[in-house]
Amino acid sequence: MKEGPDIARIAALIGDPARANMLTALMTGKALTATELATEAGITGQTASSHLSKMDEGGLLRVLKQGRHKYFSLANDDVASVLEGLMGLAARSGHLRTRTGPKEASLRKARVCYNHLAGDMGTRMFDSFLERGFLKVSGDALDLTAQGGAFMQGFGVDMAALRSGKAPLCKECLDWSARRSHLAGSLGRAILSRMEELGWAKRTQGSRVVTFSRAGEQKFRSEILAGTG
Structure with a gap:
């Protein structure tokens, strides 16, 4: 062996x-x-x-x-990342279980990936953070910049607590539906929790779907995407 x-x-x-x-x-x-x-x-x-x-x-x-x-x-997050990666591989290989009705569209728009935001809104947030210089990709590593840290603190995320934790701060997770990356790690988890605290979004009981209120989606566009999306 x-x-x-x-x-x-x-x-x-x-x-x-x-x-x-x-x-x-x-x-x-x-x-x-x-x-x-x-x-x-x-x-x-x-x-x-x-x-x-x-x-x-x-x-x-x-x-x-x-x-x-x-x-x-x-x-842990590693198990969730493996599962999300396998979902992406299955989708790209054409191995999909067909589900009819509005649930599929809702999953593709916004859903929870273990503990962070995924789907179209998750990938758009990730792209926005890269474009605005909040995140930086260095080889296989994803880092939060000083500018990004200041934004997160202003958004209400306790950065000192996150940095003192054992979990990775930022991780890139491949989204199975959009086939682009979204933000995982303790920061991704904290951002989704903060959106829920603010009343922008809520998780659907018994589902992975994340539903944004009309006002919450407007706030997401103006504060998270800030004209980049």
């Missing part, structure tokens, strides 16, 4: 259809119970428990016990 990371094991954990459905459900960023995840996967509770145990052992999940209940969430 050759040395190195065992990608086959991770791929096998993700590749099972039931496990893939459960992992996709957790891309909302919310913790769900085994019963809720069984419903998402269309399987029995006993089968779901077996799958969840395997994914927990494989490092894909974080388990939180509260009273008699267990709640499952994605282990």
Whole structure:
């Protein structure tokens, strides 16, 4: 057996259809119970428990016990990034599950990718931050500039708290629908949370869709895009 990371094991954990459905459900960023995840996967509770145990052992999940209940969430941003990347690969390869109605358009416009803004509005925000000099790409690294830090502080993001944390501040995440990048990392998470605090947007219950109010979308255009979008 050759040395190195065992990608086959991770791929096998993700590749099972039931496990893939459960992992996709957790891309909302919310913790769900085994019963809720069984419903998402269309399987029995006993089968779901077996799958969840395997994914927990494989490092894909974080388990939180509260009273008699267990709640499952994605282990970290790395897992979410891998899932989003696989969604992009599936979309580019033509492997899509067809969903009719307005939900698809809503997902493409604005959705949560684990804990940050994705979809068309997410990629436009990323492009705007690059164009305005708030973000800088250096090789494979994405950095927040001093100008960007000042803007974020003025927007109400606690930059000192973010910089003191262990999570990466800025990460580039490939958007599966737009096939362009959006902003991940602790900053991406903080920006989405701030938009929710301001009442610009809210997450749709039981879905990855992020819905902006009319006033919130106008604020997004004037303050986040600032004429660049």
